[in-house]
Amino acid sequence: xxxxxxxxxxxxAEDPAARAVLVAVEQSHELPTELxxxxxxxxxxxxxxxxxxxxxxxALVTVDFPVDLAGGEPGQLLVLLLGNVSxxxxxxxxDLDVPAGLAAALPGPRLGVAGVRAIVGEPERALxxxxxxxxxxxxxxxxxxxxxxxxxxxxxLKEDQGLANQPWAPFRDRVxxxxxxxxxxNAETGGRAAYLPVVDGTEEQLRFAFESxxxxxxxxxxxxxxxxxARAGAAxxxxxxxxxxxxxxxxxxxxxxxxxxxxxxxLRLAGADVSVFPSWGGRFGLDRAQCLAIAxxxxxxxxxxxxxxxxxxxGMSIARAPELLDAYGPDTVFLIGxxxxxxxxPRRAAQRLAAALK
Amino acid sequence: xxxxxxxxxxxxAEDPAARAVLVAVEQSHELPTELxxxxxxxxxxxxxxxxxxxxxxxALVTVDFPVDLAGGEPGQLLVLLLGNVSxxxxxxxxDLDVPAGLAAALPGPRLGVAGVRAIVGEPERALxxxxxxxxxxxxxxxxxxxxxxxxxxxxxLKEDQGLANQPWAPFRDRVxxxxxxxxxxNAETGGRAAYLPVVDGTEEQLRFAFESxxxxxxxxxxxxxxxxxARAGAAxxxxxxxxxxxxxxxxxxxxxxxxxxxxxxxLRLAGADVSVFPSWGGRFGLDRAQCLAIAxxxxxxxxxxxxxxxxxxxGMSIARAPELLDAYGPDTVFLIGxxxxxxxxPRRAAQRLAAALK
Numbered sequence: 213x214x215x216x217x218x219x220x221x222x223x224x225a226e227d228p229a230a231r232a233v234l235v236a237v238e239q240s241h242e243l244p245t246e247l248x249x250x251x252x253x254x255x256x257x258x259x260x261x262x263x264x265x266x267x268x269x270x271a272l273v274t275v276d277f278p279v280d281l282a283g284g285e286p287g288q289l290l291v292l293l294l295g296n297v298s299x300x301x302x303x304x305x306x307d308l309d310v311p312a313g314l315a316a317a318l319p320g321p322r323l324g325v326a327g328v329r330a331i332v333g334e335p336e337r338a339l340x341x342x343x344x345x346x347x348x349x350x351x352x353x354x355x356x357x358x359x360x361x362x363x364x365x366x367x368x369l370k371e372d373q374g375l376a377n378q379p380w381a382p383f384r385d386r387v388x389x390x391x392x393x394x395x396x397x398n399a400e401t402g403g404r405a406a407y408l409p410v411v412d413g414t415e416e417q418l419r420f421a422f423e424s425x426x427x428x429x430x431x432x433x434x435x436x437x438x439x440x441x442a443r444a445g446a447a448x449x450x451x452x453x454x455x456x457x458x459x460x461x462x463x464x465x466x467x468x469x470x471x472x473x474x475x476x477x478x479l480r481l482a483g484a485d486v487s488v489f490p491s492w493g494g495r496f497g498l499d500r501a502q503c504l505a506i507a508x509x510x511x512x513x514x515x516x517x518x519x520x521x522x523x524x525x526x527g528m529s530i531a532r533a534p535e536l537l538d539a540y541g542p543d544t545v546f547l548i549g550x551x552x553x554x555x556x557x558p559r560r561a562a563q564r565l566a567a568a569l570k
Numbered sequence: 571x572x573x574x575x576x577x578x579x580x581x582x583a584e585d586p587a588a589r590a591v592l593v594a595v596e597q598s599h600e601l602p603t604e605l606x607x608x609x610x611x612x613x614x615x616x617x618x619x620x621x622x623x624x625x626x627x628x629a630l631v632t633v634d635f636p637v638d639l640a641g642g643e644p645g646q647l648l649v650l651l652l653g654n655v656s657x658x659x660x661x662x663x664x665d666l667d668v669p670a671g672l673a674a675a676l677p678g679p680r681l682g683v684a685g686v687r688a689i690v691g692e693p694e695r696a697l698x699x700x701x702x703x704x705x706x707x708x709x710x711x712x713x714x715x716x717x718x719x720x721x722x723x724x725x726x727l728k729e730d731q732g733l734a735n736q737p738w739a740p741f742r743d744r745v746x747x748x749x750x751x752x753x754x755x756n757a758e759t760g761g762r763a764a765y766l767p768v769v770d771g772t773e774e775q776l777r778f779a780f781e782s783x784x785x786x787x788x789x790x791x792x793x794x795x796x797x798x799x800a801r802a803g804a805a806x807x808x809x810x811x812x813x814x815x816x817x818x819x820x821x822x823x824x825x826x827x828x829x830x831x832x833x834x835x836x837l838r839l840a841g842a843d844v845s846v847f848p849s850w851g852g853r854f855g856l857d858r859a860q861c862l863a864i865a866x867x868x869x870x871x872x873x874x875x876x877x878x879x880x881x882x883x884x885g886m887s888i889a890r891a892p893e894l895l896d897a898y899g900p901d902t903v904f905l906i907g908x909x910x911x912x913x914x915x916p917r918r919a920a921q922r923l924a925a926a927l928k
Binding site: 234238240241242243244247248249251252253255256257280281282283284285286287288290291292294295296297298299300301343345346347348349350353372373374376377378379380412413414415432433434435436437438439440455456457458459460461462463464467468490495496497526549550553554 | 592596598599600601602605606607609610611613614615638639641642643644645646648649650652653654655656657658659701703704705706707708711730731732734735736737738770771772773790791792793794795796797798813814815816817818819820821822825826827848853854855884907908911912
């Protein structure tokens with residue numbers, strides 16, 4: 213066997229070593245080993261490397277997958293790591309080590325931290341973003357909101373994941389209008405605020421977004437697929453991944469995927485430049501340690517794969533911005549939604565946010 | 571407000587009525603209502619219709635979503651129903667009623683039960699399928715296995731979800747070879763066994779699969795995206811949805827999506843003709859009632875959307891086939907993998923399976 217992908221699982225079971233073997237087989241051959249031909253057993257069967265039992269906690273199991281099983285595709289890597297086992301209980305993916313060759317073969321981020329900073333013209337300070345919402349606003353209303361936030365000094369105006377092709381602001385009407393409004397604001401400020409519409413992941417919407425003047429797109433891999441991140445990256449511009457519909461994997465401590473592996477490592481390898489996740493202290497359940505682990509997984513050295521930007525959101529506020537900057541550091545996209553719309557003057561609120569983070 | 575999508579959630583919370591309002595807002599505006607413009611509040615805000623508290627059980631909450639919020643897209647429908655809330659605990663989608671207009675606008679199955687039966691030439695009996703596996707076999711080995719199963723009388727030879735573009739049997743080498751082997755077997759038997767390779771959801775692989783002689787494809791919406799089902803349907807042939815990587819939604823009883831809503835209603839509306847799920851008594855955790863509810867959701871009347879085929883799998887056996895036929899009825903794809911390879915004669919095992927179900 214050549215190089216291996218090492219996946220670390222927490223396994224909750226009476227006999228974790230036996231269960232570990234079942235996981236290795238399920239996630240590679242999905243066939244009792246005695247029925248597989250010799251060449252497949254030799255080349256493509258996953259193996260349990262170690263089982264560490266821990267009193268009162270799930271056992272820690274490392275499984276080696278022959279690297280070729282991933283086929284160089286992010287979607288297949290996910291099928292491999294947790295596809296079928298996601299339908300069983302008691303198995304949680306908590307760490308992952310991919311060989312350098314696979315890291316190079318996977319799409320990865322096209323821009324990463326440095327590329328996003330170059331686009332928005334901010335070489336070192338924290339990056340500020342908002343979500344254009346709510347759905348139900350007209351294209352003109354959304355364009356006004358984007359303009360105000362760009363004039364106020366935000367770097368990224370992303371659309372809310374709830375925006376699609378609804379009648380109030382159809383995609384082909386909305387995207388050029390908002391792009392134009394942001395472009396005019398940039399001309400006024402001399403800044404380079406980036407507008408990122410939500411796309412469904414098809415080539416058609418990607419092309420239209422960039423032709424309309426968007427500087428990137430919002431992709432929802434939970435519904436659009438993980439390959440959509442790479443397609444968006446190939447189309448050019450900033451790729452922002454939104455966690456909508458991915459929460460099934462983070463809901464249970466004895467199941468799914470640790471948030472840092474999912475929102476950090478896996479989305480980075482699949483091609484996100486910016487990974488949105490719900491930060492602690494807002495409306496969602498991740499704690500401080502989990503959030504900082506996501507940020508670390510997004511940025512730490514990974515076989516030459518560019519570091520990417522964690523984007524904590526989910527009920528953040530201007531008042532908390534200094535605390536969050538202190539915790540996450542400046543290579544972060546701080547995503548603040550509702551709090552910018554309080555008081556009815558998003559431009560001024562954006563300025564206050566920028567001031568709070570200087 | 572016009573027509574509404576009625577979503578029923580089980581909500582586990584101290585004050586379920588208050589939590590229900592938070593869910594309705596999170597899943598539509600994602601913004602405190604007092605900050606939204608009047609036109610959005612009027613047209614696009616979701617509303618709690620009823621809250622039924624039940625002693626010792628989660629409250630049952632019905633939320634009405636203005637139908638236009640889904641934008642006629644399956645991916646956006648999922649974002650709407652559970653996107654952000656999937657990242658919180660205590661909310662489970664357990665039923666769904668879409669208006670006729672939305673059912674018609676969503677892709678839906680192109681073939682459904684009748685169309686799949688027409689392709690495989692089996693007007694009324696139970697449909698029999700196997701998974702070509704394990705990964706690691708060469709294209710020639712997989713072609714031999716497919717041929718044997720077709721000669722033995724199976725209707726559908728689907729690839730295992732673990733097959734992708736790996737070096738042992740690269741996609742562009744494997745698909746034409748297996749298609750050719752099945753075609754030769756069909757010529758010999760006079761049957762019409764269908765071969766369904768796994769595709770990554772891109773137009774390129776879809777086109778190649780059908781040009782190579784496949785009669786359909788396996789799509790993994792959990793990684794390829796839900797829009798991939800509709801793209802596959804538009805390309806022609808049978809669309810089989812595989813549940814890999816969707817298990818996050820079924821792992822916890824207080825979270826996620828009830829299996830019948832996910833594997834039945836939602837995948838049917840998104841365009842699956844056949845929906846694979848792990849049946850009871852195998853290696854996975856769904857119970858008998860959940861499995862039969864999936865089958866019912868796949869086939870029951872739904873505003874003129876064609877009924878589709880439930881495909882129970884996940885450790886099924888020839889011995890259990892009569893019991894399963896009795897439970898699921900004939901409008902079912904019985905998916906049996908390893909048990910056909912036991913004994914080293916898949917053709918004969920397929921014949922025994924066919925005989926057991928006659």
